[in-house]
Each structure stands twice: as structure tokens, then as C-alpha cells.
Amino acid sequence: MASNNTLVVPQANAxxxxxxYxxxxxxxxxxxxxxxxxxxxxxxTGAIGGHITRRLVQLAEQQLSGSARFGK
Structure with a gap:
């Protein structure tokens, strides 16, 4: 069975x-x-995944708040 987990941006894997790590x-x-x-x-493994998710959400929030301020 083939995996459905294909990366949208393969360069993000690294x-x-x-x-x-x-x-x-x-x-x-x-x-x-x-x-x-x-x-x-x-x-x-759950702790690692949870912390990664928190960090990715934090980065996305920072990018969105930055673009909202300067996008006007």
C-alpha cells in the first residue's frame, strides 16, 4: 500500500x-x-511532536502578524 504522506514542499523535509533533533x-x-x-x-515521541507543532504554530503566527501589519 502506498503512503499518502506526500510532502507539498519536499525541501522542507531537511x-x-x-x-x-x-x-x-x-x-x-x-x-x-x-x-x-x-x-x-x-x-x-509525543513530546517531540507536540513541541514541534507548538514551534511551527508560533512561527506561522509571527509571519501572519508581520504580514498583516505591513500588508496594508
Whole structure:
């Protein structure tokens, strides 16, 4: 079965990977070098995903508020 998770902007993948490692380091969570997350606790992977989402929303809000001020 093919995956439906296609990236709209493929170049963003590297930035998201970097963000994942930064957030994990900030939280003190070690990401497996082999890329297999099966041995990680769901709590840890959820914490990483939650922090990434918060940071992306914060960046989007900053961009929107900046464009709203200067777009008039």
C-alpha cells in the first residue's frame, strides 16, 4: 500500500528533520541513530511532536502578524 504522506514542499523535509533533533536535544531525549522509533516510549515521541507543532504554530503566527501589519 502506498503512503499518502506526500510532502507539498519536499525541501522542507531537511528543515523538519533538523527541528526534530533540536527539540529532542532540548527535551533531553535521544533519537535512535538507525531511525527506528519502535523502542522509544510513546510519551517521548509525543513530546517531540507536540513541541514541534507548538514551534511551527508560533512561527506561522509571527509571519501572519508581520504580514498583516505591513500588508496594508
Amino acid at each position: 528543515a523538519l528533520q533538523q527541528l526534530k 533540536e527539540v529532542a536535544q532540548e527535551l533531553g531525549i535521544q533519537i535512535p541513530q538507525d531511525g527506528y522509533y519502535g523502542y522509544m516510549a510513546s510519551r517521548d
